[in-house]
Amino acid sequence: MNENSQNKNTNRVQLELKLGEQLNVIISASHALNVRTAASFDSTLQPAAFLIVRWLFSFGPANATVLSESTAMDRSSVSRLLNQLKNLGYVKSEQSPSDRRGVLLSLTELGRQRTIEALKEKETAFYERIANWNDSKLENFIELLKDFNSNSN
Known part of the structure; x- marks a missing residue:
């Protein structure tokens, strides 16, 4: 391997490490924001309960x-x-219209x-991060994320 190839490989490794660092920042910040959002929903519940709430909000009864x-x-x-969500009045159970023995939660x-x-609180925290970006920078970021996410499994 010649010196030029070694430099390219070293540079690539360094770039991949920097990307990993930035992805870790996004993942950590996202997790922290999800925990704060769950607490603003109801601080007496575990954050995992809010995952169920968000799923029902996004996809409907299940x-x-x-x-x-x-x-x-x-x-x-x-x-x-x-059971906790039902006891607090956030979720209800109903008989499934397609299967009378089944129960749908909503x-x-x-x-x-x-x-x-x-x-809304979560969106505000997100939009504060991009508030000072011009449209071109935002469009570029969106395109890069689309390209990155299109390769996910």
């Missing part, structure tokens, strides 16, 4: 199995969190309102 699979939580944890009006309020 059974506990779907929620468990979609949030990558075990069935017993989902069941425990759903947000109550209180649950929807609290979710909207919590997500």
Whole structure:
């Protein structure tokens, strides 16, 4: 391997390390923001409960199995969190119209309102980070993220 190839490989490794550092910053900040958003929804609940709330808000009524699979939580944890959410009036159970034995879970009006309020706070924190960017910089960032995300599994 010649010196020019070694320099290119070294530079590439350094760039990949810097990318990893920045991705770690995004992941850590995102996690912290999710925890704060969950606390603003209801500080008495674990952040995992807000994952269920957000899923129901985004996708609508579902059974506990779907929620468990979609949030990558075990069935017993989902069941425990759903009971807490129901006791606090954020989630309700209804008989499934397609299968009378099945139960569908959905947000109550209180649950929807609290979710909207919590997500507004989260959006504000996100938009503060890009508030001073010009449109060109924002468009470039969006395109780079699209390209990065299109290669995810």
